[in-house]
Amino acid sequence: MYSINIYRFLLTASIAVAITLSSCSMRTVRIQATRPADVTLPSHVDTLLVLNRTYFSSQAVGIIEGLLTGELPGEDRAGTQAAINAFQSTINYSNRFVVKNAAEIFPGNSISRAFPEPISWGDIENLCSKYHTNAVMAIEIYDTDFIVTDGKRLVKKEITENGVKKTVETNEFYAKGVGNVTIGFRIYDPVNKVILDQQLITQSNTWETTANSAQDALAKLIAKSDAARYISQLAGNSYAYKIAPMPITLTRKYYKKGKNVASVATGSKQAEVNDWAAALETWKGSLLQSTSDKDAARICYNMAVAHEVLGNLEDAKLWANKAYVEYGSKKAKKYSAILDGRIYDQNRVNEQYK
Missing domain, CATH: 3.30.160 (Double Stranded RNA Binding Domain)
Known part of the structure; x- marks a missing residue:
């Protein structure tokens, strides 16, 4: 019984440490978006x-x-x-x-x-x-x-x-x-x-x-x-x-750094000061330097977030898919599904503002 309790304690502690390390390795960005109305009124009604x-x-x-x-x-x-x-x-x-x-x-x-x-x-x-x-x-x-x-x-x-x-x-x-x-x-x-x-x-x-x-x-x-x-x-x-x-605020997380590619951190700092276009260019270069699937997945994920921040939802979807399909990021798979919802909502918003 004693050994089982020790095992449970160590397992719980290791999970907590993993969650902490994961959250510490990522930054958060807030994105201003628009939530579509439930009812679409004709364009002549303004x-x-x-x-x-x-x-x-x-x-x-x-x-x-x-x-x-x-x-x-x-x-x-x-x-x-x-x-x-x-x-x-x-x-x-x-x-x-x-x-x-x-x-x-x-x-x-x-x-x-x-x-x-x-x-x-x-x-x-x-x-x-x-x-x-x-x-x-x-x-x-x-x-x-x-x-x-x-x-x-x-x-x-x-x-x-x-x-x-x-x-x-x-x-x-x-x-x-x-x-x-x-x-x-x-x-x-x-x-x-x-x-x-x-x-x-x-x-x-x-x-x-x-x-x-x-x-x-x-x-x-x-x-x-x-x-x-x-x-x-x-x-x-x-x-x-x-x-x-209606306007809404969304939150997204992106990686602070790569494991073996130093420029990932540079792009993250550019994103932190809201220079997302520069961050995107930096991460494009980072992908060329990447030698591991883990780094490549993180870079593609960050590029997906950058495109969403810049309003390029279709490009964001492409990079999220790449992170999952080519490099196995499960986080990117979930993000891709979220982007599907965002694209659908944005199309409805565009229709409501015609």
Whole structure:
């Protein structure tokens, strides 16, 4: 048993050392890229008008909805505005659309979570003409609830008594609030008179507080209106990501040096100061000097990363393949698959920016 434990310890230690050495032999570079939108909107749609269509068409329906959900007057309006603000703030990170806000509020919301009848094309055309936009993104459903539960439970707590630490069980009072929101988004294209997208976005979040009494725990819990605004912001942010290409940051690792080729380290230093074109030329020379598959694989891998940093994804793919096919780099095989995904995404982004 003793020898087995020693073996396990040495094996674990050797793995840890290998991981450490591997990470120390590589540098990290961050690459700015663009994530494609889930929904591709036509190229003629570049200016969106955001319209609030959550006003209840019947005052009686609005009163009933308030009684059923416990919402105070204005809470839905504040939540809807929070979603609109988050949508606009997030979509501004993309240069795909210009977004404007309509001053009008149209009727349409219901308590059934079913989309209302579409807005007439005459109204859509009038709105686009008034605000100089070429599509309308309407929020047509807004439904939120906030469920509060409270109670007490036994918890273990460490205390010091007469200079001695000990663990005791004590009552802890808690309050938990679960907020849910469902928002219906719909995009109208007046040019082709089609609804380009229609989605229900749901978001939820849980808050919990603890105290020495039930009353204090409830008092510390987030207010329903604040919870509604928070989850509404999440929904607005989520929909912006669905329809707009967004900037993202990727990380890649490349080798600091070769085993027998000194110029690999020179290229790595050039890359470190962001002179990737020079690093690429240096590594081309390094490959000619290489006498081992291990060095050649590292050099080809580094050249693949350099091409990706410079935006040459197809060339990056070629060099990653070379590192694997000709020199057996398993890391390059995984990288090649990652580049396949990047090429696919970039083609989608290019299509979305046409």
